[in-house]
Amino acid sequence: MKDSDELLRWYDGAKREMPWRSGRDPYTIWVSEIMLQQTRVETVRPYFNRFIERFPTVDSLAAAAQDEVLALWSGLGYYRRARQLHAAARQIVADGGRMPSSEEELQKLPGVGPYTAAAVASIAFGVVAPVLDGNVERVLSRVLALEGDPRRAATRRRLLEAAGRLLDPARPGDSNQALMELGATVCTPKSPECGECPLAAGCAGLATGSPEHYPQLPERRKPRRQHRVAVVVERDARVLLIRRPDDSELLAGTWEFPWAPAGKDGGIEQSLAERFGGNWQIDRRLGRVRHAITHRALEVEVVRGSVAGGEAIAQGIESGWFTAEEIERLASSSLVGKILRCAGAAGTSTAADSGSRPCGP
DNA sequence: CATACGTGGGC
DNA sequence: TGCCCAAGTAT
Structure with a gap:
């Protein structure tokens, strides 16, 4: 046969x-x-x-x-x-x-x-x-x-x-x-x-x-690790998300929390202001989310924050305030869901007082 | 042609 | 834990 x-x-x-x-x-x-x-x-x-x-x-x-x-x-x-x-x-x-x-x-x-x-x-x-x-x-x-x-x-x-x-x-x-x-x-x-x-x-x-x-595949490159601080800004049971540009290399078109590179001493608030405008005040209490990507691994530290100066998000950056239900329906990055559950924001979790306990997968 | 893109599961 | 892998495509 x-x-x-x-x-x-x-x-x-x-x-x-x-x-x-x-x-x-x-x-x-x-x-x-x-x-x-x-x-x-x-x-x-x-x-x-x-x-x-x-x-x-x-x-x-x-x-x-x-x-x-x-x-x-x-x-x-x-x-x-x-x-x-x-x-x-x-x-x-x-x-x-x-x-x-x-x-x-x-x-x-x-x-x-x-x-x-x-x-x-x-x-x-x-x-x-x-x-x-x-x-x-x-x-x-x-x-x-x-x-x-x-x-x-x-x-x-x-x-x-x-x-x-x-x-x-x-x-x-x-x-x-x-x-x-x-x-x-x-x-x-x-x-x-x-x-x-x-x-x-x-x-x-x-x-x-x-x-x-067989097959004899070439060796893979090791992923690089990035450390970020993501900020959960909550107001009237809504949280602030920023939309990534459609031509963004990573997660294009998806919604995410405002974030800044971690590690710069005392510079998180300043980095956020530079990226998004406004005056940021951060209450560093929340945990950590590990987000692994094939070629880059993100270690995301999640903190609570607030924005002074009203809707002071820089022009040209699409942003919005979402309820947990809206996020469930529309937010397109699963990392948003992970961080939301970690932060216990907008009534999505009972872990609201998780303190500094690391959370995530 | 090499590299980047996402995530979850198996060992 | 860390590494490998999975019905590829675009640049």
Whole structure:
């Protein structure tokens, strides 16, 4: 039996149930593929369900405000995906409302690269196009016992060719998903279960005796650590948030507490004044939130504060006073929720008198 | 081509 | 605790 047949037979018996696998609506599949970028299936599942319930069609997504889209994305990470998904939906509607069906058209959408274009084209439209994601890269690096960094362009071409050979022209979408599912559940980064693998017979990596040796990924750079002081300013059961600019490199378009770099002696109030205007008075009582990001780790110390001089937030910086309910609905960074719970502000927690006890994860 | 982007889970 | 990893894309 051909490898592609073995693979599909295995997939038919071993595939996991996923909400986006129930239908073949291109919009739904597109949304799922964007959410799944660098994100585990189990993490995506609840976000996907909430998102599709609120935005069941391209038109409903295109008609939404960006803040609401970001709020539904809150906690999922890589927020650029949400903004680009939203922008792409508006682009599609402006062009007539039909989902693009070819790889070439799909890849013109913001946030859609080679992987997502091939995934949507094959799964939703039956286009015979191989995908190359992290799973496929690992599975085929092992099958071929490929030495060297698999992310080099030349190597990727070879992997894509191998993926194409495993594609069943009658079921390209299932073939692609089968290879990814295999990587996610059997051909895992550590301790692969080669006994369960439909490709084991022809796997050169397994034949070497140490399939885990592949793929040979380059070392990662260590993240740098940043220390910040975030200020929870509360007034009439509302808290002050600042909106990050859309072109911000980090957490663009999301709301956050006013913050300043920590460590400058006595300079927090001054730093805040320079950044946001107004006279800041800070009551240093609250705890600490650790916010880890892949490439930067933030150690956020949370303190209470107040702003003298009315709404003295510098012009040009978008800011607002939010109730806990509004934050629940609209605030788009999960760090805001963490800090709010830590601070016990606006009636969101019973930890209001947590004193200087560190809090957070 | 290297780097940055977020977060949560596993060991 | 700290490190690795996960259905990639944009710059």
